[in-house]
Amino acid sequence: xxxxxxxxxxxxxxxxxxxxxxxxxxxxxxxxxxxxxxxxxxxxxxxxxxxxxxxxxxxxxxxxxxxxxxxxxxxxxxxxxxxxxxxxxxxxxxxxxxxxxxxxxxxxxxxxxxxxxxxxxxxxxxxxxxxxxxxxxxxxxxxxxxxxxxxxxxxxxxxxxxxxxxxxxxxxxxxxxxxxxxxxxxxxxxxxxxxxxxxxxxxxxx
Ligand code: HEM
Numbered sequence: 001x002x003x004x005x006x007x008x009x010x011x012x013x014x015x016x017x018x019x020x021x022x023x024x025x026x027x028x029x030x031x032x033x034x035x036x037x038x039x040x041x042x043x044x045x046x047x048x049x050x051x052x053x054x055x056x057x058x059x060x061x062x063x064x065x066x067x068x069x070x071x072x073x074x075x076x077x078x079x080x081x082x083x084x085x086x087x088x089x090x091x092x093x094x095x096x097x098x099x100x101x102x103x104x105x106x107x108x109x110x111x112x113x114x115x116x117x118x119x120x121x122x123x124x125x126x127x128x129x130x131x132x133x134x135x136x137x138x139x140x141x142x143x144x145x146x147x148x149x150x151x152x153x154x155x156x157x158x159x160x161x162x163x164x165x166x167x168x169x170x171x172x173x174x175x176x177x178x179x180x181x182x183x184x185x186x187x188x189x190x191x192x193x194x195x196x197x198x199x200x201x202x203x204x205x206x
Pocket of ligand 1: 123126133144145146147148
């Protein structure tokens with residue numbers, strides 16, 4: 001009884017069969033390389049013309065370049081065009097500060113203590129026109145934090161005659177505003193002039 005391979009040999013199939021197989025595998029790998037290459041080419045073509053990829057990328061690149069140029073020339077990320085980003089760089093004059101005394105509902109309420117200016121709008125019940133501490137709004141009334149003289153005369157920035165200890169407790173009030181969850185430090189008050197020859201403020205207001 002002949003085996004299948006003997007039969008194949010007799011029919012002259014062996015060689016033909018082997019050669020066909022090798023052709024098949026070559027073709028397949030060529031085909032697969034072609035398919036892969038085609039897929040890669042298509043992916044590259046898609047990326048290079050797809051506006052959803054190209055436009056945001058170009059915009060991002062443009063913004064990054066602008067930021068880098070601005071920073072290297074002006075030391076800021078915005079060509080120095082935006083001011084007051086650092087609150088300590090905003091300087092108020094006394095008359096500017098007075099505009100924020102709570103009398104205009106559309107404006108925030110600011111107060112100053114030891115020349116640090118805070119937005120205390122969230123404490124409107126204290127510093128608004130009806131509030132018990134409205135005298136502090138729109139001015140630097142540092143002295144009144146120590147004396148408790150909540151009138152126009154007493155709410156002054158004039159600290160002459162106060163003791164070291166009183167100044168320390170005034171600093172604690174300032175810390176209170178700095179550390180407050182909703183009050184915001186917004187700038188510094190230009191030190192208002194104090195006439196050294198003027199009489200000391202009267203602290204016996206009660
Ligand atoms: C030197 C004297 C005083 C000063 C400088 C002073 C200052 C202040 C200030 C600035 C606030 C507002 C705090 C904030 O923004 O949250 C406040 C709130 C308040 N003060 Fe005075 N105060 C003084 C004396 C008094 C006295 C004697 C009493 C009581 C008889 C009092 C009762 C209150 C009360 C109840 C509040 C509201 C507290 C709250 O709801 O959180 N204060 N005080």
